Amino acid sequence: MSFQNADLCDQFDADVRVVSPMFRSFGGKSAFHGPIATLKVFEDNSLVRTALEGAGNGRVLVIDGGGSMRCAMVGDQLAVLAVNNGWAGIVVYGCIRDAKAIGHMPVGVFALDTHPRKSVKKGAGDADIPVTFGGVTFTPGEHLYADEDGVIVASRALS
Template identity: 25%
Template sequence: MDALTLQTTFLELSTPHVADACLRLGITVRCAPPSLRSAWTGVHVVGRVQPARHVGSVDVFLEALGHAGPGDVLVVDNDGRTDEACVGDLVALEVARAGLGAILIWGLHRDTAQLRTIGLPILSLGAYPNGPVRLDPQPADALAWARCGTHRVTADDVVLIDDDGAVFLPASRVAEIATVATKIRDDERHQAARMLLGTTLREQIRFDDYLAARDRDAVTFRQHLRSLDAAIEE
């Protein structure tokens, strides 16, 4: 799926919709750790992952841009370090000028005021004034993969970012995930509209019937919801 199709397909889908769709499809749900947050609110970005493993110098980011395409998301692996900031204003400006959609950092950023002016969405573990004082050897595969929390991601992944965080998706299944996520979104909107018009959620999902089936047949709540084609979890 190309960048434009990704944008239009996921335009009105949130990370919760997509995470629930993965769960429903039996795809491993890979969410960025909750400690990784957007530097500001109102963010909604989807793009192919462009990984880069940082070892103390920004040259790896500049090299990564030679492999990136419009709308990609630079995923920076700084090993979750909290003793140095690895991305600042000049890197962010270069990434923005290259047409990428965001920078996701498993580590820290700096130059927050300037980053806000640049306007490129930034997710990180927070801000820190000091940059790297180290310079470690760069692995030969520094642009092949990156880690974010416990998840290893590559250019075969897509990432969706919004105010709830980030979720990584296998690029080969994004169309399928988007279809299921769209149905989940529409079901939730329909249920919310009915609630506003006076029909409680318990009435809509026949909660009393579920309690009876649970006690009688050990039916789980998710099984009950699936039988009704209803949404609230997964």
């Protein structure tokens, strides 16, 4: 499905929630969409690896990293898992690293910024729960659309 978020907002205005502008695009795909899977973690990306090792089935992994700017939640190895396991994209309320390598991969990756430091690995966090940032609550199973104009969320697939 080809889409533009501006057109989706025009057509489905009452059905979409627009995330506050905050993200930069780092992946090789600047536009992506799919059903939402969520993680709530803070400076620990163990659950990110676990999620991306599973079948993505065209979903988008939304990671509420608490907006931390002190370490990266996703790097090139995790992005490779996303590509190999069929994830449409990753949205990180936090940082990524290995931006140059990720920029050449066929996956969408939006994040606040980059940081060279890796996270800790303690296995802390929650999966498949509603998470809120950027003025929007992301609920597993809802649909996320990301492109050059930003990120929007809808309770159903838009077509």
